[in-house]
Amino acid sequence: MILDNFSDPQTSNTIYVQKRLPTFQNKVYDSPREASNGTMGTVELAQSQTSGFIFNKKFNPELMIYDQQYQNEQGTSKYFLKHLDHVYQILDSYGIQNKKIIEIGCGKALFFDILLNKGLNAIGFDPTYEGENPRIIKEFYSNKSNEVGDVIIMRHTLEHIPNPFSFLHTIAEANKFKGSIYIEVPTFDWIIGKSAYWDIFYEHCNYFTESSLSKMFHHSKTDSFFGGQYIYLIGDLSHLKDTIDHTDSVNIDTSGFSMQRGTHAALVKTPKSKAIWGAGAKGSTFLNIMDPERIYFEYVIDINPAKQFKFIGGTGHPIFSPDALRTLPVDEIFVMNENYLSEIQSIVGDSPVSIYTI
Numbered sequence: 001m002i003l004d005n006f007s008d009p010q011t012s013n014t015i016y017v018q019k020r021l022p023t024f025q026n027k028v029y030d031s032p033r034e035a036s037n038g039t040m041g042t043v044e045l046a047q048s049q050t051s052g053f054i055f056n057k058k059f060n061p062e063l064m065i066y067d068q069q070y071q072n073e074q075g076t077s078k079y080f081l082k083h084l085d086h087v088y089q090i091l092d093s094y095g096i097q098n099k100k101i102i103e104i105g106c107g108k109a110l111f112f113d114i115l116l117n118k119g120l121n122a123i124g125f126d127p128t129y130e131g132e133n134p135r136i137i138k139e140f141y142s143n144k145s146n147e148v149g150d151v152i153i154m155r156h157t158l159e160h161i162p163n164p165f166s167f168l169h170t171i172a173e174a175n176k177f178k179g180s181i182y183i184e185v186p187t188f189d190w191i192i193g194k195s196a197y198w199d200i201f202y203e204h205c206n207y208f209t210e211s212s213l214s215k216m217f218h219h220s221k222t223d224s225f226f227g228g229q230y231i232y233l234i235g236d237l238s239h240l241k242d243t244i245d246h247t248d249s250v251n252i253d254t255s256g257f258s259m260q261r262g263t264h265a266a267l268v269k270t271p272k273s274k275a276i277w278g279a280g281a282k283g284s285t286f287l288n289i290m291d292p293e294r295i296y297f298e299y300v301i302d303i304n305p306a307k308q309f310k311f312i313g314g315t316g317h318p319i320f321s322p323d324a325l326r327t328l329p330v331d332e333i334f335v336m337n338e339n340y341l342s343e344i345q346s347i348v349g350d351s352p353v354s355i356y357t358i
Contacts, residue, residue, distance in 0.1 A: 012048045043200055059202070076303045096151050104157055152182070190224075193228075201285055215245065276300045277334065279302035287314075
């Protein structure tokens with residue numbers, strides 16, 4: 001019997017609560033009114049005392065309707081494209097040539113297209129896909145999908161799925177417990193180490209560490225990358241466990257979150273004019289916590305054209321291209337992801353604006 005005790009509310013302790021966050025941090029809206037009317041939810045992070053796994057106790061999957069308003073692609077960033085090349089090199093080193101690949105949650109097909117351009121045989125699943133490639137099925141993957149692969153890829157998908165252990169068993173059963181799987185997710189270790197309260201989102205119902213990710217397999221390989229923000233696992237589906245072993249979990253200390261928020265509140269409330277760089281999940285969360293009434297930040301900058309001239313969910317902050325710095329200059333830019341600092345500095349050039357990383 002499969003026991004998905006990763007997220008048992010009866011054996012968990014609450015470690016962090018944040019109310020009124022957009023249920024979709026990566027959805028952008030056509031008007032401030034539409035943005036402010038977006039669905040909001042509560043995050044109550046809990047830690048299972050059985051598995052040590054961290055999950056959102058208040059997560060309601062019925063609120064999660066992924067559609068073409070969902071914009072989470074980062075392919076306009078050279079830094080992120082280098083990360084995807086790194087991912088490909090990892091997969092290639094484990095042997096993906098001449099294999100059938102299934103990518104679950106392929107998004108707008110950025111990495112999927114890389115696989116195809118490398119001459120690989122790939123099938124994708126994602127309801128938010130906007131293109132017309134017949135190799136991508138615009139629906140969620142399920143055990144009725146009738147596709148069996150040699151390699152299963154899930155990049156930034158498992159953190160969105162309730163009962164992740166059961167879902168992995170769904171994949172394994174559909175794939176006849178054969179083949180290998182590559183899983184990439186954000187890591188809670190980085191969030192705690194950075195006190196990154198702005199990196200906790202409603203749509204992420206699960207939060208993994210290398211330890212909790214590998215706990216689902218008898219044998220696997222894990223590592224961190226992307227500046228320590230992401231982790232990955234490569235394992236064989238035949239090595240997926242039937243049950244999760246009990247563990248003496250380490251208590252998570254989130255006291256740094258409140259201290260970090262106090263520091264940021266002091267920075268935000270200075271009289272200088274400000275903009276946020278990054279209209280993704282980090283920027284959305286930061287604004288909904290620090291500037292819900294649109295008092296302190298003039299606008300958000302993002303290099304993704306699909307987000308420009310849209311509005312942040314919840315707060316309604318407008319999103320512009322970097323050109324806005326010429327027409328609507330500000331004194332300070334808050335960069336939401338330090339990984340992109342050098343790239344942002346090269347775009348800003350010799351502008352007199354001050355740049356801070358959160």
